[in-house]
Amino acid sequence: MFCGIISTNCAVRGVYKNMKCPFCAYAESKVVDSRHAEEGATIRRRRECLECKKRFTTYEIMERLPLIVVKRDGSRQTFDKQKLINGMLRACEKRPVPLLELTNVADEIEQELQNSLEREIKTTDIGEMIMNGLKSLDEVAYVRFASVYRQFRDINSFMDELNRLLKDE
Numbered sequence: 263m264f265c266g267i268i269s270t271n272c273a274v275r276g277v278y279k280n281m282k283c284p285f286c287a288y289a290e291s292k293v294v295d296s297r298h299a300e301e302g303a304t305i306r307r308r309r310e311c312l313e314c315k316k317r318f319t320t321y322e323i324m325e326r327l328p329l330i331v332v333k334r335d336g337s338r339q340t341f342d343k344q345k346l347i348n349g350m351l352r353a354c355e356k357r358p359v360p361l362l363e364l365t366n367v368a369d370e371i372e373q374e375l376q377n378s379l380e381r382e383i384k385t386t387d388i389g390e391m392i393m394n395g396l397k398s399l400d401e402v403a404y405v406r407f408a409s410v411y412r413q414f415r416d417i418n419s420f421m422d423e424l425n426r427l428l429k430d431e
């Protein structure tokens with residue numbers, strides 16, 4: 263059963279509170295299946311009413327609000343995935359990391375940010391996400407990136423990070 267188009271943030275998962283069951287008008291339903299339609303702009307979801315257990319389908323339009331990046335000095339700019347990739351490329355200079363892996367990391371970060379309800383993200387948070395991504399790809403690239411992002415004050419804090427990394431293994 264088609265219940266109309268609503269607007270929702272794609273982060274909304276699990277129990278959804280704003281859509282009434284078309285059969286009994288109960289307010290809460292759970293998502294039993296979702297898939298993207300129209301190249302990701304719309305999500306088709308099968309829902310199950312928590313009251314009468316009947317299932318229905320919704321088509322939800324994902325919000326594509328711009329993501330705003332807040333820099334250390336408080337200035338703001340719109341999120342630019344290419345900048346993430348460029349930053350990783352610098353860290354991966356002369357390292358055997360395929361570009362595709364880096365764009366995958368950038369795609370995952372963008373998706374995660376889009377899924378969050380926050381529209382403003384600190385550059386330091388993005389830096390942490392990139393570090394997590396690089397860590398599994400190439401440890402040299404990871405340490406290079408971390409040294410820029412964590413702004414190591416001196417060689418000791420750099421060594422601390424390096425030791426922490428080695429201990430994690």
Ligand SMILES: [Zn+2]
Pocket residue numbers: 283284285286287288311312313314315316
């Ligand atoms: Zn119902």
